[in-house]
Amino acid sequence: MTNLLEIKNLSVVISEDKRVLVNDVSFEIKPGEAVGVVGESGSGKTLSALSILGLLARGLKIESGEIRFKGADLLKSSAEDLRSIRGKEIAMIYQDPMTALNPVMKIGEQLQEVLDSHQHQITDQKTHILNGLAAVGIADPNRAFDSYPHEFSGGMRQRVMIAMSLLLSPELLIADEPTTALDVTIQRQILALVAKERKRRNMSMLWITHDLGVVANLVDRVIVMYAGRVVETGTVDEIFKAPKHPYTAGLLASLPAAGRDRERLESIPGVPPKPWQVLNTCAFAPRCKEARDICSSHRPELTSNESSSVACFFPLGVKQ
Ligand SMILES: Nc1ncnc2c1ncn2[C@@H]1O[C@H](COP(=O)(O)OP(=O)(O)OP(=O)(O)O)[C@@H](O)[C@H]1O
Ligand SMILES: [Mg+2]
Helix, strand or coil: CCCCEEEEEEEEEECCCCCEEEEEEEEEECCCCEEEEECCCCCCHHHHHHHHCCCCCCCEEEEEEEEEECCEEHHHCCHHHHHHHECCCEEEECCCHHHCCCCCCCHHHHHHHHHHHCCCCCCCHHHHHHHHHHHCCCCCHHHHHCCCHHHCCHHHHHHHHHHHHHCCCCCEEEEECCCCCCCHHHHHHHHHHHHHHHHHHCCEEEEEECCHHHHCCCCCEEEEEECCEEEEEEEHHHHHHCCCCHHHHHHHHCCCCCCCCHHHCCCCCCCCCCHHHCCCCCCCHHHCCCCCHHHHCCCCCCEECCCCEECCCCCCCCCC
16 A cells, blocks of 8 residues: 655754754655554654644754655645645644634635635535534534634634634644644543544544553554654554563553552653664663663664564563
8 A cells, every 4th residue: 555644764954053953854644544643742752743744833844855745745735735634634733722713713614715715616605614513523513603712612623623623624634743732531522522533534543642541442553652762663552562672561551451559550750861862772772671782872763563663672572
């Protein structure tokens, strides 16, 4: 199967001093596949996602790499082509819905504007929008259509944003921690809703989170990032049942599990280094229980077998 999205050797740097923030990242998403990207704060998850859509902040730049969407290199696409891909073929939902919603415009008008901006040929725009709002669990779509964003709770605004992102039936949905600010019950409802819509539409998805627990029931495959690099990839089963990288095992151990005493949660001591501070070593070595001399003198390459890959000299569960 050809890949829908293919990222090859992506590196993002600070333009001014060339400090590297995302380092040689590669991964792909197949048509209909849902992929989770996890890792602690600062690991480069958001910058990787923004690179796909050409939305990096000023002062940052893509130093090298390729980003192919349906075969075409997005890094060589014109601004106009990128604009037409954004929203229509690749949609993004953000952590804070207010970054995407205009506070002084009624929700219905905003959704209509999305359709208009892509010259979407729908004879009955309003019905299409009302159906979209109903599909994300908004009980009174007509009322929502005539409301302003501030008239809604955080969870409802997030639903509106999801409706907006699905309006043009994108092939790929990129979600950057869209449920982090919501309480656990609402978070669960939103995750269930997204999972349902994804299946119904056979849509591909890239779901970014620092919380491995969030992606367990949501994605097919997981990519673990650490200090700007990919350190492990695998199917959800492989990652949850047999993590190979000690960092992934640490993330799993720090998940609150049913019946587990919250006081005695294992977590990973220390903090990640900045990507540019890591020279030719394993970035995780200073925090790693398994680390030996070589980990602080050489950098482990990401090596793959069939469905998984790991960058570690002493992967867990593998006989040395
Ligand atoms: N505009 C910028 N200028 C300089 N450094 C930046 C800029 N944006 C991000 N960074 C740095 O790049 C690194 C990666 O940032 P990124 O936002 O991708 O992390 P993340 O994995 O999404 O983290 P979080 O879980 O906190 O969202 C961080 O060290 C961050 O401080
Ligand atoms: Mg982020």
